[in-house]
Amino acid sequence: MNAILQIPTLKTLLVFSVAFGLTILGLFNIITMERYALAFAYFFLLSFGLIWYFKKIFLQLSSHTRWYVFLYTIGIALLIHIGACYLCLHYLGKPNDAFAYRGISFLELSGFFIWAKPMEVFWQQLMIIVLVKKLESQKLSLYQIMLVCMAAFGSIHIYQALRADAIIGTGFTIIALLFSVLFPYMILNIKNGYLYNYTIHLTTYSFVAILIRIV
Secondary structure, three states: OOOOOHHHHHHHHHHHHHHHHHHHHHHHHOOOOHHHHHHHHHHHHHHHHHHHHHHHHHHHHHHOHHHHHHHHHHHHHHHHHHHHHHHHHHHOOOOOOOOOOOOHHHHHHOOHHHOOOHHHHHHHHHHHHHHHHHHHHHOOOOHHHHHHHHHHHHOHHHHHHHHOHHHHHHHHHHHHHHHHHHHHOOOOOOHHHHHHHHHHHHHHHHHHHHHHHHH
16 A cells, blocks of 8 residues: 555656546537547557557557457457447437436447547547556565556546436446456557557447447
């Protein structure tokens, strides 16, 4: 626990939470989700900037990844996403009035969810990789990294949970806490785990979009 409370760790947690929060606030209040093409470009540029600035981290992590593993892992995630969107739009319709939409993209199945969400999830995964690898470099154990990620993911989902329907907000929080355990483990212990995280992350959104319309 003492290692978590060290200044470098707290600084990393603070920078991550603030950077993530400001980016999402920028999306909601400046870019807006209605302008989904601009939102796609926004997250694309942010992702490019992260890869360039932290290139040592990403080069080290991807050094043993074959190009075809990258393509089919990302490709599977995108195919599932496209299939889920098609199924929802053409066969399942909108959720019932029990849910308050409040601009939640997978409830509305908006243009943002269809086109920009995969890019946003890509950016989120890059942010998570940087956080986890920075914490690892500070000599934290996997368990300690998971605890820090729980704090980080919990803090950055507060705004989203508050603006969502109560059921959706609770679901957001629970999934975020589960991911805070899963994602660091996959990045640090599983070969190409960082790629599988992207598939898991985006597919979870697709699955929830379908499930909410069925249930």
